[in-house]
Amino acid sequence: MWVVIGMLFLAMLFLTFKLGAEKSSTGQIDTTSWTENEIMNYEMHGTIPARAQSNAPNSPAGAGMVGGC
Numbered sequence: 001m002w003v004v005i006g007m008l009f010l011a012m013l014f015l016t017f018k019l020g021a022e023k024s025s026t027g028q029i030d031t032t033s034w035t036e037n038e039i040m041n042y043e044m045h046g047t048i049p050a051r052a053q054s055n056a057p058n059s060p061a062g063a064g065m066v067g068g069c
Helices: 002-025 036-045
Strands: none
Touching: none
């Protein structure tokens, strides 16, 4: 029984790191043309400037916030 639990735990760790690596390599928002204030608002609050929302990957129209909080 402990062997099965150990194998499941290792599989869970592997899949967690695999998914984390995939998410970090895709879907990044280009912030090179943003002002310092816009970058701060994005990092602290998750808000995307209105002029950049059309360039944001996978963002629903009019969402304005990354996490929806």
